[in-house]
Amino acid sequence: MTQRKLRLGAFIMATGHHIAAWRHPGSQIDSGVNIDHYIEVAQTAERGLFDQVFVADSPGIGFRGGEEALRRQGRVSYFEPVTLWAALSAVTKHIGFVATASTTYEDPYLLARKFASLDHISKGRAAWNVVTTSADNVHGNFGLDAHPDPALRYERAHEFVQVVKGLWDSFEDDAFVRDAASGVYFDPAKLHALNHVGKHFRVKGPLNLERPPQGYPVIVQAGSSEDGKELAAATAEAIFTAWTSPAEAQAFYGDVKGRMAKYGRRPEQLLVLPGISPVIGRTEEEAQAKWAELQALIHPAVGLAAIAPFWPGEDVSRWDLDAPPPYIPEAPKGIQSRTQVVLELARRERFTVRQLYEYLAGARGHWVVVGTPAQIADRMQEWFENGAADGFNVMPPVLPASLNEFVDLVVPELQRRGLFRTAYEGRTLRENLGLERPGNAFAQAQRAAA
Amino acid sequence: MTQRKLRLGAFIMATGHHIAAWRHPGSQIDSGVNIDHYIEVAQTAERGLFDQVFVADSPGIGFRGGEEALRRQGRVSYFEPVTLWAALSAVTKHIGFVATASTTYEDPYLLARKFASLDHISKGRAAWNVVTTSADNVHGNFGLDAHPDPALRYERAHEFVQVVKGLWDSFEDDAFVRDAASGVYFDPAKLHALNHVGKHFRVKGPLNLERPPQGYPVIVQAGSSEDGKELAAATAEAIFTAWTSPAEAQAFYGDVKGRMAKYGRRPEQLLVLPGISPVIGRTEEEAQAKWAELQALIHPAVGLAAIAPFWPGEDVSRWDLDAPPPYIPEAPKGIQSRTQVVLELARRERFTVRQLYEYLAGARGHWVVVGTPAQIADRMQEWFENGAADGFNVMPPVLPASLNEFVDLVVPELQRRGLFRTAYEGRTLRENLGLERPGNAFAQAQRAAA
Ligand SMILES: Cc1cc2nc3c(=O)[nH]c(=O)nc-3n(C[C@H](O)[C@H](O)[C@H](O)COP(=O)(O)O)c2cc1C
Ligand SMILES: Cc1cc2nc3c(=O)[nH]c(=O)nc-3n(C[C@H](O)[C@H](O)[C@H](O)COP(=O)(O)O)c2cc1C
Numbered sequence: 056m057t058q059r060k061l062r063l064g065a066f067i068m069a070t071g072h073h074i075a076a077w078r079h080p081g082s083q084i085d086s087g088v089n090i091d092h093y094i095e096v097a098q099t100a101e102r103g104l105f106d107q108v109f110v111a112d113s114p115g116i117g118f119r120g121g122e123e124a125l126r127r128q129g130r131v132s133y134f135e136p137v138t139l140w141a142a143l144s145a146v147t148k149h150i151g152f153v154a155t156a157s158t159t160y161e162d163p164y165l166l167a168r169k170f171a172s173l174d175h176i177s178k179g180r181a182a183w184n185v186v187t188t189s190a191d192n193v194h195g196n197f198g199l200d201a202h203p204d205p206a207l208r209y210e211r212a213h214e215f216v217q218v219v220k221g222l223w224d225s226f227e228d229d230a231f232v233r234d235a236a237s238g239v240y241f242d243p244a245k246l247h248a249l250n251h252v253g254k255h256f257r258v259k260g261p262l263n264l265e266r267p268p269q270g271y272p273v274i275v276q277a278g279s280s281e282d283g284k285e286l287a288a289a290t291a292e293a294i295f296t297a298w299t300s301p302a303e304a305q306a307f308y309g310d311v312k313g314r315m316a317k318y319g320r321r322p323e324q325l326l327v328l329p330g331i332s333p334v335i336g337r338t339e340e341e342a343q344a345k346w347a348e349l350q351a352l353i354h355p356a357v358g359l360a361a362i363a364p365f366w367p368g369e370d371v372s373r374w375d376l377d378a379p380p381p382y383i384p385e386a387p388k389g390i391q392s393r394t395q396v397v398l399e400l401a402r403r404e405r406f407t408v409r410q411l412y413e414y415l416a417g418a419r420g421h422w423v424v425v426g427t428p429a430q431i432a433d434r435m436q437e438w439f440e441n442g443a444a445d446g447f448n449v450m451p452p453v454l455p456a457s458l459n460e461f462v463d464l465v466v467p468e469l470q471r472r473g474l475f476r477t478a479y480e481g482r483t484l485r486e487n488l489g490l491e492r493p494g495n496a497f498a499q500a501q502r503a504a505a
Numbered sequence: 506m507t508q509r510k511l512r513l514g515a516f517i518m519a520t521g522h523h524i525a526a527w528r529h530p531g532s533q534i535d536s537g538v539n540i541d542h543y544i545e546v547a548q549t550a551e552r553g554l555f556d557q558v559f560v561a562d563s564p565g566i567g568f569r570g571g572e573e574a575l576r577r578q579g580r581v582s583y584f585e586p587v588t589l590w591a592a593l594s595a596v597t598k599h600i601g602f603v604a605t606a607s608t609t610y611e612d613p614y615l616l617a618r619k620f621a622s623l624d625h626i627s628k629g630r631a632a633w634n635v636v637t638t639s640a641d642n643v644h645g646n647f648g649l650d651a652h653p654d655p656a657l658r659y660e661r662a663h664e665f666v667q668v669v670k671g672l673w674d675s676f677e678d679d680a681f682v683r684d685a686a687s688g689v690y691f692d693p694a695k696l697h698a699l700n701h702v703g704k705h706f707r708v709k710g711p712l713n714l715e716r717p718p719q720g721y722p723v724i725v726q727a728g729s730s731e732d733g734k735e736l737a738a739a740t741a742e743a744i745f746t747a748w749t750s751p752a753e754a755q756a757f758y759g760d761v762k763g764r765m766a767k768y769g770r771r772p773e774q775l776l777v778l779p780g781i782s783p784v785i786g787r788t789e790e791e792a793q794a795k796w797a798e799l800q801a802l803i804h805p806a807v808g809l810a811a812i813a814p815f816w817p818g819e820d821v822s823r824w825d826l827d828a829p830p831p832y833i834p835e836a837p838k839g840i841q842s843r844t845q846v847v848l849e850l851a852r853r854e855r856f857t858v859r860q861l862y863e864y865l866a867g868a869r870g871h872w873v874v875v876g877t878p879a880q881i882a883d884r885m886q887e888w889f890e891n892g893a894a895d896g897f898n899v900m901p902p903v904l905p906a907s908l909n910e911f912v913d914l915v916v917p918e919l920q921r922r923g924l925f926r927t928a929y930e931g932r933t934l935r936e937n938l939g940l941e942r943p944g945n946a947f948a949q950a951q952r953a954a955a
Contacts, residue, residue, distance in 0.1 A: 085681070196614040260646065263565055
């Protein structure tokens with residue numbers, strides 16, 4: 056038996072995952088709209104034999120804080136994910152492309168079509184990160200009076216994914232004959248209209264595009280609520296998640312995989328990929344200095360805007376940054392458990408205001424590992440070998456600089472340990488991830504009936 | 506003054522514009538989903554210094570005729586246009602990309618975003634062919650009971666285009682400061698929410714993407730009804746159209762340009778580009794033989810399906826293909842005037858059934874010119890110099906073969922005559938087409954108010 060290998064995705068937040076990355080000299084300052092930057096980054100990730108690159112997305116601008124914070128926001132202008140990945144697929148050969156798209160604000164026919172298109176264009180390297188969109192600044196762009204509540208969003212998401220898969224099955228895999236001599240192009244018996252009628256959608260079909268090379272693009276999910284985990288257990292093949300301790304990650308790993316059996320699925324059909332934001336130095340001191348340099352780039356207005364929601368009604372801008380806040384509140388309801396942990400930590404350790412916002416804002420709540428390549432590989436190995444992760448969503452704090460370092464320094468270390476591939480195994484993203492190619496549901500139903 | 510130059514677009518119907526092209530050895534048989542084919546074709550068009558490549562589109566499969574015709578249809582499976590062009594923009598440098606997208610079935614925020622994305626990714630080479638979708642097989646894919654009637658579709662189209670342009674103006678051209686030292690990324694005073702409230706749409710904005718390099722991607726239109734011409738006069742910068750005689754084309758040219766003044770626009774702000782499907786031979790005989798070879802590839806079932814709608818209730822499949830049809834009907838109401846002309850011709854010349862369907866189906870109603878490169882250039886020059894065209898939408902009957910011939914044989918002939926460029930003039934599609942870059946409406950309104 057070959058050794059189980061870890062899966063690596065690169066999380067491509069334009070200038071880097073750190074909130075102040077755009078101010079760092081190692082970042083490409085206009086990268087949200089700089090296609091050459093993305094080409095460089097994707098080719099670097101491919102050089103590092105990553106399984107996939109991933110972009111987060113929201114169809115709207117998220118505003119947080121007042122104008123002082125707003126003008127310092129580096130994330131207001133960036134490419135639409137599917138067009139971006141289509142372009143990059145033409146200048147890469149192996150790497151997969153995970154595009155985030157919303158089941159709350161997109162249309163299932165158009166979405167099925169663009170992802171099927173991307174899968175054909177990339178010759179089987181597309182994946183869809185199914186999100187219900189958490190931001191509540193988006194609904195106004197789509198004629199809605201309010202952001203639908205989570206239960207409704209997830210109900211719609213389940214139906215949406217079902218419709219999209221049904222549309223991807225419009226043509227059976229062998230529907231196209233293309234026989235010039237007889238003039239027969241395809242077999243209409245292998246074309247199926249979906250005729251979906253549900254609570255949220257009526258979609259007739261068929262899709263005007265033959266079955267994607269991967270059968271379905273890989274389905275990814277990134278929510279951690281009860282509803283989110285249930286959606287992942289029912290349909291996802293990879294899940295992105297944010298934990299900062301192995302114990303939390305293990306609990307999540309077991310929880311979500313444990314939910315799969317009732318959907319007739321096996322645990323290995325879903326890869327759990329926690330985020331890790333690695334800050335790499337040749338020595339630990341160098342790594343710590345890098346991290347401190349980045350944290351110092353967080354403008355107080357940006358940091359304060361990130362923590363202000365915990366003190367509703369207070370004018371946080373008047374606080375002394377180098378003293379503890381006047382009091383530490385309970386974490387607001389519905390907020391990530393990670394935030395609760397940090398607020399408790401802040402109370403116990405008497406964090407200053409600046410320490411608190413640096414802790415919360417810098418890596419946006421994700422797991423930061425500061426150290427040498429060997430130290431970072433140690434932590435990854437620990438999670439990977441102890442039921443906390445099938446691989447990682449690597450979130451380089453600064454792009455392109457930190458991805459270059461990861462590929463040049465950490466990847467070889469993982470390879471030396473036999474934890475990571477030394478060449479791509481397959482032709483499609485599915486093959487590289489070790490995921491099965493799904494059959495066509497119409498064809499399977501016909502075979503079952505026969 | 507430099508001589509006025511003609512504009513050339515290449516109409517990329519996957520296997521070629523001729524209805525039986527996919528059966529021809531000069532075509533790439535699976536080209537609808539073959540990205541390498543499209544790369545070859547786009548690079549050939551760029552080698553030929555074409556302004557743009559263009560794909561038609563409909564978000565659904567059009568079925569015509571019974572199963573015998575259906576299985577012989579070469580146009581049931583093809584890429585979504587914007588993802589396709591995004592990919593090709595990464596492997597070309599100069600050529601523009603016209604993507605067709607429907608104002609009836611798409612959403613204005615998502616559409617504005619994907620076209621702005623394409624314009625950034627291609628560094629200013631995107632264009633949107635605004636269609637209201639003529640096919641009535643599409644509505645079921647979007648939960649509608651019927652295809653909205655033309656007046657409503659065009660009303661929605663006008664509002665849709667207005668919303669999309671407003672979203673493209675969300676950021677002023679100089680909104681992004683990106684000053685790492687001070688930590689200021691952009692100027693919120695130069696960000697504008699649209700706050701559109703209309704009959705068909707409510708869209709708050711702003712768009713999460715800075716202004717496209719071209720200001721707006723080039724707006725193209727392709728309808729010829731009264732409503733279509735009015736939409737073109739109001740907003741389009743290029744119009745694709747189908748005429749087979751210079752007199753018809755001249756009348757159309759004058760008509761549509763004459764409608765522009767009331768929208769405060771000048772005639773040169775709209776380029777009229779009739780379609781031409783060139784069948785090229787070194788001699789006229791060779792060209793005629795090529796055409797005959799193509800026409801003979803139309804399977805009778807496909808040809809009959811194309812003409813059957815004129816004889817509702819008749820079983821046309823039982824007719825003798827080499828005799829005239831039993832009677833020639835009046836053209837059904839609402840059908841293109843071109844069809845009426847053909848039916849009259851058929852009556853006068855006693856066309857056989859086969860001759861009739863070859864005449865009507867082969868080039869799908871577009872202008873076919875069969876001849877030597879010089880003969881084809883003669884016809885183009887005649888239209889161009891006599892107020893019938895500002896350039897052409899070249900519809901190669903077979904792809905890639907016929908485009909290669911056009912680039913190798915007709916382009917040099919046009920260049921020798923001084924009618925066509927010998928190098929790209931600009932960096933963006935707009936610059937190559939000689940179209941102005943539109944200003945930002947919010948910025949203009951503010952200047953006017955100041
Ligand atoms: C690594 C990661 C990436 C995410 N990316 C996105 C994203 O791009 N867009 C989005 O709307 N939500 C994103 N989310 C949020 C989730 O999809 C989800 O909407 C959010 O966690 C709230 O859902 P929940 O209540 O199920 O946790 C992401 C979450 C994680 C952990
Ligand atoms: C060259 C050309 C290309 C066209 N391409 C499309 C197309 O891709 N998709 C579409 O729905 N309609 C297309 N049309 C049709 C028109 O956009 C329009 O819907 C149709 O002509 C009916 O509108 P009208 O009544 O204004 O003529 C095209 C027309 C022409 C002349």
